[in-house]
Amino acid sequence: MDDYILSMNNITKTFPGVKALDNVNFNVRRNHIHALVGENGAGKSTLINILGGVYTAGTYDGQIIVNGEECQFRDIQSSEKKGISVIHQELALIPYLSIAENIFLGNERAKYTVIDWDKTTKEATELMGKVHLNEDPRRIIKNIGVGKQQLVEIAKAISKNAKLLVLDEPTAALNDESSRHLLDLLLKLKDDGITSILISHKINEVSGIADEITIIRDGKTIETLVNGVDDIGEDRIIKGMVGREITDRFPPSTREPGRICLEVKDWNVYHAMDSERHFIQNVSFNARKGEVLGIAGLMGAGRTELSMSLFGKAWGQKITGKIIKDGKLIELKDISDAIDNGIAYLTEDRKNAGLILIDTIKRNISLPNLKKISKRTVINEHMESSAVKEYCSKLNVKSTGINQKTGNLSGGNQQKIVLAKWIMAQMDVLFLDEPTRGIDVGAKYEIYSIINQLATEGKCVIFISSELPEILGICDRIYVMNEGRIVGELMQKDASQESIMKCIMQSNLEV
Numbered sequence: 001m002d003d004y005i006l007s008m009n010n011i012t013k014t015f016p017g018v019k020a021l022d023n024v025n026f027n028v029r030r031n032h033i034h035a036l037v038g039e040n041g042a043g044k045s046t047l048i049n050i051l052g053g054v055y056t057a058g059t060y061d062g063q064i065i066v067n068g069e070e071c072q073f074r075d076i077q078s079s080e081k082k083g084i085s086v087i088h089q090e091l092a093l094i095p096y097l098s099i100a101e102n103i104f105l106g107n108e109r110a111k112y113t114v115i116d117w118d119k120t121t122k123e124a125t126e127l128m129g130k131v132h133l134n135e136d137p138r139r140i141i142k143n144i145g146v147g148k149q150q151l152v153e154i155a156k157a158i159s160k161n162a163k164l165l166v167l168d169e170p171t172a173a174l175n176d177e178s179s180r181h182l183l184d185l186l187l188k189l190k191d192d193g194i195t196s197i198l199i200s201h202k203i204n205e206v207s208g209i210a211d212e213i214t215i216i217r218d219g220k221t222i223e224t225l226v227n228g229v230d231d232i233g234e235d236r237i238i239k240g241m242v243g244r245e246i247t248d249r250f251p252p253s254t255r256e257p258g259r260i261c262l263e264v265k266d267w268n269v270y271h272a273m274d275s276e277r278h279f280i281q282n283v284s285f286n287a288r289k290g291e292v293l294g295i296a297g298l299m300g301a302g303r304t305e306l307s308m309s310l311f312g313k314a315w316g317q318k319i320t321g322k323i324i325k326d327g328k329l330i331e332l333k334d335i336s337d338a339i340d341n342g343i344a345y346l347t348e349d350r351k352n353a354g355l356i357l358i359d360t361i362k363r364n365i366s367l368p369n370l371k372k373i374s375k376r377t378v379i380n381e382h383m384e385s386s387a388v389k390e391y392c393s394k395l396n397v398k399s400t401g402i403n404q405k406t407g408n409l410s411g412g413n414q415q416k417i418v419l420a421k422w423i424m425a426q427m428d429v430l431f432l433d434e435p436t437r438g439i440d441v442g443a444k445y446e447i448y449s450i451i452n453q454l455a456t457e458g459k460c461v462i463f464i465s466s467e468l469p470e471i472l473g474i475c476d477r478i479y480v481m482n483e484g485r486i487v488g489e490l491m492q493k494d495a496s497q498e499s500i501m502k503c504i505m506q507s508n509l510e511v
Contacts, residue, residue, distance in 0.1 A: 004065075005164055006029040006051075006194050011062035013046050013055065017400050018045040021060070022219045028164070028212075033186055033196045035210035037203070039440040041240055041398065041408030044199050048166055052086035053079035065165075085157035089136060089438065090351060091149050091168040095142035099133075102125035103156045103212040127155040131185060132171045137319040147178030152186065159195075165189065168191040172438040175299035175466065183209050201440045203234045242442045249441070250473035251449045253456075257291035257476055261460040262343075267311045267321035269484075275317055280306050280484045283321075288430070292451060292461045294475030296468060296500050302443050302484040304465045306350060306433040311339035312343035325429070327430055340370065342428035346418050346435055348464075350411075354418045357407030361399060364406050365421045372424075391420040395450060412443025419450060429460045436470065450472055468497045482507045 006028040013021040021043045028034045038044050049055045050073075051064065057072035064071045066082045073079045079086075079418060100120050109119045124137040133151040135144060141152065150170055157165055167186075171179040176426050183205060186196050199205050205215060210343045213232055215222040222240050225232050226349035280302055282489060287293045295303045308315035310323065312335035323330050325341060332338045338345070347353040355364055365388045366373055373384045397414045405419055422430055432451065435446045451474060455461050465471050471478060477494050480488035480503040488503030 002027070004028060005031045005067060006197075007063075007065040008047065008051065009063040010066070011047065011050060011060060012061040013043075013050060013062075020219055021050075024062075024216060024219070024221050026194060026214055026221065027224075028197060030195055031190055031193060031202045032211040033190055033209055034197060035200065035206040035213040036196045036216070037200070037206060037213060037237060037241060038216040039442050040412035042216045042241075042440075044216060046219075047102045047216070048086060048168060048197075048199065049168065051079065051084060052076060080160055080162070083161060083163035084166065085160060085162035085164070086166040087150070087168065087170065088212065089172060091146075091153055093141050093149055093152060096140060098135035098138045098140055098153055099128070099135060099144070101508070103127060103137075103151055103159055105156070107156075107160055115269075118418065124155070127159055130158060131155045132181070143168065145178070147174045147182065150174070150182055150388045151185070154189075162194065164195050164197070166199070167478060169201065169438055170198070171200065171202060178299075179205065201438065203237050203441070207232050207234060213237060217243060218240060227344065227457045239439050250470070251445065251452055252372065253452050255290050255452070255456050256477070258289040258458065260286045260327060262287045262462075263322075263324040263455065265322040265324070266321065267306070267310070269305065269316035272316050278484070279316065281307060282310055283484075283486050285479050285486060286488075287460045287462055289428075289458045289460055290455050291477065292455050292463050292475050293472040294478040295462060295464045295481055296478055297481035299466060301481040303481050304480070305484075307345055307433055307462065307464060310338075311335060311431060312341060314338075315347065318389060339425070340429075342426075343431075344422040344425065344427035344429065346422060346433060348434035348437060349416055350418050351498045355406050356416060357405070359406060359408075360403045361392065361397070361406055361417055362402040364417050365391060365402075365424060368421050368425050384410070387400040387424060388420075391424050395420050395423075396446060410439075410443075412439040412446070415439055415443070416450075419447070423450075423454070427459070429452065429462070430431070431462045431464070433464045434466065435463070436465070436467075466501060471500075473495065 008026040011021050011024040024047060026047065036044055040277045050060055052400055053073035053356060055210055056074050067423065071082055077467045103124050104120055109116050109123060121137050128135065128137060129470040132156050133148055134153065135148060141149060174182065186209065189196065198210060211227050213225045262295050263286040266278060267283040271277035297303050305315050309319055312332045313319055318371050323332060330341050333342065351357060364387060365383050373387060375378055385402060392402060397413050397416050399413060406414060436447050451461055463475055473497055476492055478485050478490045480500050482504045487507035490499055
């Protein structure tokens with residue numbers, strides 16, 4: 001008899017006008033790592049929210065069985081009492097509390113309502129040891145990296161005696177080293193008797209670590225592949241996700257870059273939090289109309305900080321250097337100046353900095369474009385709606401309408417909304433910072449196609465990514481950054497992962 005820690009049988013969940021899940025069956029074996037994959041909007045998050053008690057019993061049809069017992073979760077706490085812990089992509093940590101305080105938040109080590117700080121620190125240290133987190137438990141959460149924050153969340157789950165750990169895109173914001181460390185930890189936890197459900201768009205990670213892989217598409221279970229029995233290669237998994245073979249990951253391009261549109265000379269920036277730390281050092285580069293220019297580098301190389309500092313000094317201090325656009329020297333004192341000069345920045349953190357999730361698609365797209373759809377500060381709502389519908393159609397945004405809340409869209413469609421607001425603003429220069437982070441392979445292809453179209457229309461696109469394959473697949477020319485400096489320039493025909501890493505390694509030897 002199969003030893004399942006979890007069985008979700010015939011799960012059906014309907015939202016107004018949308019059937020998000022349609023008789024989904026999902027079975028997880030004990031002491032396994034089980035991957036759950038699918039395109040954005042396939043229903044993964046809905047399924048996990050049902051398991052985690054976010055969508056409560058009575059709001060869906062179907063059956064949940066945990067350790068052989070049928071469960072009806074009325075809230076998150078009732079799910080946790082059954083040993084289930086869900087770690088969402090947006091971590092549920094309090095940035096200004098310590099590591100120890102976050103680990104035991106809602107589960108405090110207290111006697112007669114008084115917290116025992118010695119016990120809290122001692123037990124937090126023990127839990128941090130289990131997840132290989134070498135930090136002072138009194139350190140404030142905002143002062144540690146995202147990879148370590150993930151470990152705090154796992155330690156928090158272990159403190160509640162979790163036996164089934166659900167991780168939603170745990171490596172989306174991590175570099176390769178931190179990702180490997182986290183995946184190795186999941187293997188160790190499996191040896192310690194903890195089962196994991198891994199949701200990820202990084203198919204190579206899924207193939208490398210999962211014992212079983214369940215694919216869902218359009219709210220339905222497609223198949224479950226077993227490692228060692230079935231083909232779990234990337235192409236096979238992608239075919240199951242999108243329902244067809246994808247022979248090319250990147251759309252073809254025949255564009256011809258034109259004259260220089262943006263030129264940056266001797267750009268220097270000091271760290272936003274430390275006026276003595278020279279973070280961006282003497283950076284000079286140029287970008288052409290009709291070109292997709294890549295900026296590659298390891299995590300922490302300074303790519304985001306460079307682009308934000310150029311976007312109206314949105315980051316950093318003691319900034320010096322020259323920005324020349326279309327042959328004219330310009331001075332950007334703030335973000336409004338940057339926008340007025342046709343320069344846009346698409347943030348890597350769309351949920352916190354790129355969108356207003358509680359507002360509608362219409363408002364998110366029109367927000368940077370109010371001057372174009374208003375007269376004497378009065379918005380022409382007919383003009384606003386018509387323009388937003390036009391751009392949603394151009395970018396193939398999947399939604400119930402322009403008045404749908406942006407937070408209810410899939411990650412890929414949210415990213416299209418961020419792009420749409422800048423395209424509608426008719427910017428000449430677009431800094432795209434990790435534009436495909438956390439979205440599936442099908443949505444990535446659509447984003448790449450939009451980028452190609454922008455370049456074909458003569459826009460200057462500066463593309464920042466931690467994924468070298470997409471830098472190589474989409475960019476015409478590539479600058480390589482390391483430790484706040486430009487350390488190499490490569491044309492697409494000469495670029496490879498090896499040549500990019502060679503630039504970085506050689507610059508380390510020169511320091």
